[in-house]
Amino acid sequence: MIRFLAGRLGFAALVLFCLSAFVFLLFFVAPGDPARMVAGDKATEAQLIQIRSNLGLDRPILVQYASFLSRAATGDLGFSYRNQQPVASLILNRIPATVSLxxxxxxxxxxxxxxxxVMSACxxxxxxxxxxxxxxLIGLSFPTFVLGMMSLYLFYFLPRQAGFTLFPPGGYKPLLADPLVWAWHLVLPWTTLVLVTAxxxxxxxxxxxLQVLGEDYIRTARAKGLSERVVVYRHALRATLTPLVTQLGADIALLLGxxxxxxxxxxxxxxxALAVQAVKNQDRPIIIGVVLLGGLFIVIANIAVDLLYVVLDPRLR
Known part of the structure; x- marks a missing residue:
């Protein structure tokens, strides 16, 4: 088990290293002025000189990458000159809304x-x-944005036209401030996400x-006189959890990103929303931070899925 975990952690470190190298090459080595990309078109020459000094752009590429990697490893994702805030602080302020969703x-x-x-298969x-x-069929046929607009129209706009408020149109309220208000503001986003993903x-x-219920060991379990509930939930359903865990890990990682x-x-x-705003404003430090954070979530999710495989499948143990 320790060897298995060590191998997965080593592979995860390699993936993050490759991702960081790709991001560094894309934003700091590609043709163009990295300082101008970071600061924006309205930056003065004095600001550009200061940014070049802060980023160490006058040093060799390998030294720049080592500095970039060490800062990212310690949680320093750079500085957003458009927002005048560290990127890590901007992302941390936005994470509660995404995690709650x-x-x-x-x-x-x-x-x-x-x-x-299960009901459909049985x-x-x-x-x-x-x-x-x-x-x-209905859940897979509707795009997410269509369901979202329909939910706003049916459960916010029409009740408001009738003179009362059923659900708020959106926005995020902190959980610790008032759990009921927090959940009330997330009902429609949850519903939209759930209908598609469920x-x-x-x-x-x-x-x-359906595939597992046709296996020989399921017929043997039924021949022993086990109830259909025990056969389905104790024997058949457990064998179907592996692909579900794989899908779940990928979905959670992508959504957290x-x-x-x-x-x-x-x-x-x-x-x-922060990523969309950064792309519109060409705020490169935030884009870099969100990309690295998304890669980290995907790597962590894959490690968790691999560990769950060991728990669910005795053959792997």
Missing amino acids: VVGGTLLWLAIGIPIG HVGGLRDRIGQSFI AIYARLTRGQL GAIVIEQVYGLQGVG
């Missing part, structure tokens, strides 16, 4: 998607299967479970 959405889409997939061709298939997990669960569409639709000032 992702954690709440994850719990809800698992609680909805997996039971629907009643193939029946009414419950058709209901499950309809949910999957359909994916329902389809994946149904397909994997920035749920761009949902944050834009509902005005959640999260990491995704």
Whole structure:
């Protein structure tokens, strides 16, 4: 187990090293003036000279990269001259909104998607299967932004026209200030995220479970007289968790890197909204910081998925 974990950590370090090298080459070695890219077109010559000195652009490339890597490893992601704030502080201020959206959405889409997939697989061709298939089809057919706009129209605009407020149009409220207000502001974003993602997990669960239910050991378990509930949930469902864990790790990592569409639709000032704003303003330090943070989330998620494989599959142990 220790050798397995050490190998995964070594591979994760290699991936992060390659990502940092790619980002450094893209922004600091590619043709153009890196200081001008960082400061923007309105920077004065004195500011450019100061930025070149701060970034060490007059030093050899390898020395610049070593300095860039050491700063990133200690959490120093650079300085946003357009916002006059450190990039790490800007990202840390936006992370609570993104984490709240992702954690709440994850719990809800698992609680909805997996039971629907199980119900559909256990009643193939029946009414419950058709209901499950309809949910999957509807969830996969609607783009996220369309569901978001529909939710705002049905649950915010129309009630406001009638003279009352059912849900707020968006925005993020801190959890510690008032948990109820925090959840109230996230109901519509959660719903939008869950309807799309739960359909994916329902389809994946149904397909994997149908395959497992035809295995020999499932027929043996039924022949021993075990109840269908025990056969499905104790034996069959556990074998389907491996692809679900793989999908879950990828989804969480990508969303933590920035749920761009949902944050834009509902005005959640999260990491995704910060990335969009940085791209519009050509704020390179923030773009670099968000890219590195997204890579870190993906690497951590992959390590967690590999460890869960060992827990779920005795053959790996």
